[in-house]
Amino acid sequence: MSLADSDRELVVSELDREPTRAEAALFENLWSEHCAYRSSRPLLSAFDSEGERVVVGPGDDAAVVALDGETYITLGIESHNHPSYVDPFDGAATGVGGIVRDTLSMGAYPIALADSLYFGEFDDEHSKYLFEGVVEGISHYGNCIGVPTVAGSVDFHTDYEGNPLVNVACVGLTTEERLVTAEAQEPGNKLVLVGNATGRDGLGGASFASEDLAEDAETEDRPAVQVGDPYAEKLLIEANEQLVDEDLIESARDLGAAGLGGASSEMVAKADLGAHIELERVHQREPNMNALEILLAESQERMCYEVEPDNVERVREIAERFDLGCSVIGEVTEGNYVCTFAESESGERETVVDVDASFLGEGAPMNDLESEAPPEPESDLPDAALTDAFDAVISSPNTASKRWVYRQYDHEVGVRTSVGPGDDAAIMAVREAEQGLALSAGGAPNWTDAAPYEGARAVALENATNIAAKGATPLAAVDCLNGGNPEKPDVYGGFTGIVDGLAEMCETLSTPVVGGNVSLYNDSVAGPIPPTPTLAMVGAKDGYDTPPLSVAADSDLLLVGDRGLAADDVRLGGSEYLAQFDGSDRFPALPDDPAALIETLAAVADEDATLAVHDVSHGGLAVALAEMVTADAGLEVSIPGDDPAGTLFHEQPGRALIQTDAPEAVRDAFDGVAPVVELGTATDDGRLVIDAGERTIETDAATIRERRATIDRELA
Structure with a gap:
């Protein structure tokens, strides 16, 4: 020293x-x-x-x-x-x-x-x-x-x-x-x-x-x-x-x-x-x-x-x-x-x-460092067969099941865990206040590597969407800001971007960032890490009951919040699809009023007519649909728009799939807040059928489970 x-x-x-x-x-x-x-x-x-x-x-x-x-x-x-x-x-x-x-x-x-x-x-x-x-x-x-x-x-x-x-x-x-x-x-x-x-x-x-x-x-x-x-x-x-x-x-x-x-x-x-x-x-x-x-x-x-x-x-x-x-x-x-x-x-x-x-x-003096803004990504989209892309994305270690990880953790000790790992957010029963405490934590290196500022805004919105999908509203957050050597102007520019993006979206969501940690000099002989903001966000709701992630047989499935479809401007930047097939694109535009979207989603998730809710983000709509299917309940859906790959694989956060007995009530709730698209219905055969115009993806819960067991197969 x-x-x-x-x-x-x-x-x-x-x-x-x-x-x-x-x-x-x-x-x-x-x-x-x-x-x-x-x-x-x-x-x-x-x-x-x-x-x-x-x-x-x-x-x-x-x-x-x-x-x-x-x-x-x-x-x-x-x-x-x-x-x-x-x-x-x-x-x-x-x-x-x-x-x-x-x-x-x-x-x-x-x-x-x-x-x-x-x-x-x-x-x-x-x-x-x-x-x-x-x-x-x-x-x-x-x-x-x-x-x-x-x-x-x-x-x-x-x-x-x-x-x-x-x-x-x-x-x-x-x-x-x-x-x-x-x-x-x-x-x-x-x-x-x-x-x-x-x-x-x-x-x-x-x-x-x-x-x-x-x-x-x-x-x-x-x-x-x-x-x-x-x-x-x-x-x-x-x-x-x-x-x-x-x-x-x-x-x-x-x-x-x-x-x-x-x-x-x-x-x-x-x-x-x-x-x-x-x-x-x-x-x-x-x-x-x-x-x-x-x-x-x-x-x-x-x-x-x-x-x-x-x-x-x-x-x-x-x-x-x-x-x-x-x-x-x-x-x-x-x-x-x-x-x-x-x-x-x-x-x-x-x-x-x-x-x-x-x-x-x-008394330590602050460093005055040069900052260099990251370049805008160019659009270079791959031309992969839709079924091959679907298989590659749902089986990627990034989007595959993390069961190998969380099954090693005791997530029920203390008898407060109402919803444990593997869902959009955990729910802890705080009986002293008769409230459920929702907890979501994570980042998205593909997003912040592609676009530090926009990706960090998306990380904050994604965690808030996870919480809202369980019927809770965001309360506060802490962040862990990870970056490389700040003495390199391009690295410090990326780090500055994630700070500003995270701060801007949390303020928009009225979610104070009440503490955190900074870890810099994450460089090695292999080079710097991507600018990586981890956000841990908590939310609160009355009681501990939440809608499940998985669908039940019958009733309608709606997609809410997809700005790309509504504006006919689907962007694939930061997606696992591009990572799998070496492409690049602009980062998706986020909802115009994310605070209203989160508030509305939390309210709809708590309605009796709501049967299941699942956020759509990492891996896009393809992964979200695959995760909702069970051996007892499947989905038959039609993909809207002229770009099925874009619709299935873009990763704009602030979206959710809602299975409901009252689709018109959901439309009314989101009227003026976010677009609502009817995708299809739940079935009782455990199959996933995606009609993508000239192409159709057909699979079942057992096959999906096997494909998503990438980590389990390798490490079990």
Whole structure:
């Protein structure tokens, strides 16, 4: 680890002396891109993070949103991209552990996880190795701690070959009385470290996450990857619940990036306070650790609590009850952030850090980077046989069944899961508020690679459509913004596009973006990743009942929201169809009034006459129709328009298939909001028949299931 020359000059000027070795390392980590957002913070003001229900917005460990006057949810997301390349199992597992502890630090109990995963081409052996390891790490950690993984996405794209992405979101549950924040409250309060002992794992993790992956990263950067212990995390979850129940915590922060130094300095900096920490008091699992190692190790399953002096003993008792380590490491002060260290042999105490906490946390200068707008894609459409295209698109790993992934996750633990993975959105039963909480999470690298701004707008609309298809309306969102090396103008231009596009659509949908994470320098010898915005969005509805995704026999099937058909301007840009056949095109135009469309779709989905609803997006109408067919119920549909391939395979979001007993009522509801097209009817024979003018596609549920089992066949 080394502090950049320009940063060192700034630190020397502020301190009026050379920094100590520990100070230099602390600045290097906390001023890294991963912690300080030096390249992205100037762009993030585009997001609207305020709303009537927003209790705590960006800047804390997790956001807090009110479901009603008494019940709050927390929402957070983070990336563990570089660690998951170096060590897929531990990298992904500790990503889960970290976002769960972010939830704990707000005084909340974790109730749901969502993971969005991005890898190189599925037929590449190294990509499959990473994929299997990441899924195993997520499932192991989540299953062991008893938090259900209920939503997410998996995408494969050649540009993730040297740098996969692992983005994990967590939803928690709390109340106004139980709410805790990361802002220190009072000088004289004690700082108490609870959880696993500190070792040497994860040293320099924050700085490691802020640089391109080198060719030898899998071996050379292994010490920067943390090692998780889910059983200790489960104990920490329950201990934290007890501490909050007894009102023993004044503020809290989990130990993630930059370890103890990051957590403790950020707590006091938020309140313009300081701290005095005696580093040798930290309970350690390895001998002869020096001050820098204790300060910056990113050992997992640790929390830093601010505790009133009279409550310290009770905190210690609870920690011991749950077999967790507990150390009183210092106290909150009105001065600088000071860390001292006493050598065990000599007993001499040395001051290793003495800096202003606010300067440490907020003093990093922002980067002024050049931005180059991406070129407009040209139209180069393939000429593939319709039946061949249908088979290729529905069996692509990107659109195929993800059952191999989510069947490894315990998605029912906690007995709140009303709708689990494999549907448009998950539904969690929040009985305390008698509401269903919808959760959708994901991105679309084909979209944002083809058109960063328009693709990011589409990602936001797609997640909102998923939620509306379950009869819920969007409430709030958090984002994970992944990009390559921002020092490259074309890469930074694409990143700027996804920020602006996501912010614009979320504001249009009146959905505040209440928190998030930025991960840059996702470059490797294989090149930069596509600009990748992952959005985790929650919505709410009365009760927990939702329309199914699959059709039942009889009644009409309608397609709503297809702007391309209505305007006779079907665009295939960003589609899986073009990816399969090496074509290009402009990105589809989105609905004129997406907010009204989402509101109307949610209302129609909740009507008694609505029998099934499914959003239309990845893989287009072809995949959506295939997913709705079951062994007991089929579909006979006619494709409108003069371009059957375009109609079947374009991926404009904001569309939905609705099976209904009251088609005229649906038309009336969407009148003036979005076009409605009658496609056909449901049958009782389990067959899918698509009349595309001169050509007809005929198949059945069993054949569709077999073709869509691409991942299962390869990895089962």
